[in-house]
Amino acid sequence: MFNKTLVPQSVARDLQTMIQTGALKPGEKIPSQREFSQKLGVSRASLREALLTLETLGLLKTEAGRGTFVTDPAESAQGASGEMAPWRYSDRYSVFDVFQTRILLEGEIARLSAGRLAELQLDQMERATQTMEECWARQDRLANVEADLAFHGIIVSACSNAMLQALYHTVRDQVTETQRQPIPITDPERMKDSIDEHRRIIAALRANNGPEAKQAMESHIRNTARCAGLLP
Numbered sequence: 001m002f003n004k005t006l007v008p009q010s011v012a013r014d015l016q017t018m019i020q021t022g023a024l025k026p027g028e029k030i031p032s033q034r035e036f037s038q039k040l041g042v043s044r045a046s047l048r049e050a051l052l053t054l055e056t057l058g059l060l061k062t063e064a065g066r067g068t069f070v071t072d073p074a075e076s077a078q079g080a081s082g083e084m085a086p087w088r089y090s091d092r093y094s095v096f097d098v099f100q101t102r103i104l105l106e107g108e109i110a111r112l113s114a115g116r117l118a119e120l121q122l123d124q125m126e127r128a129t130q131t132m133e134e135c136w137a138r139q140d141r142l143a144n145v146e147a148d149l150a151f152h153g154i155i156v157s158a159c160s161n162a163m164l165q166a167l168y169h170t171v172r173d174q175v176t177e178t179q180r181q182p183i184p185i186t187d188p189e190r191m192k193d194s195i196d197e198h199r200r201i202i203a204a205l206r207a208n209n210g211p212e213a214k215q216a217m218e219s220h221i222r223n224t225a226r227c228a229g230l231l232p
Helices: 004-021 033-040 044-056 073-079 095-113 119-137 141-157 162-170 172-180 188-206 210-227
Strands: 060-063 067-070
Touching (some): 004 044, 033 044, 095 172, 095 210, 119 188, 141 162
């Protein structure tokens, strides 16, 4: 039995597999949430969260008054769609605000984590970065983002300031969305750059260089924001 917090991710992975294998075809309309949740044996809330995740990643598209449809992989792969999903937290914060907050928060967290990461954690960050690269190559968008989240989460776990850790977890849902949001318009070169930026962050943390880790993290988040068309 899945932990409740993992059910939406599990459903999203199953749906991504259905899209990749052609069980759900390009242009096909997704059944109603009531019907589909019953078919998959999950709650409507878990299905709704999974659908929102796949829409942010560019695998699904919702059209007002018509429903949710599978996107064409030929159009969405490698950032060719040129279109991001609507920002789902617009009733509270703009995506610009979240990126700006990430720069301030995660940059300082990276600085305070320098010298506190065990070799095992640094190796885990290396593996997460490698996983990002491999999953992007096969267009496993979910696993790419999951590895990205793991990378950033390890740094947060080592931060010496408990309040900054708590603040990060308070806004984690919004932070996660900014890591998914640019995926549909991310071209291969930008993903290569992002992976190189991760490795620069790791190098600074291995050297216990807090200021360098902060600068590398801030640059990484700014570049991700630029991919989304923003200049925070």
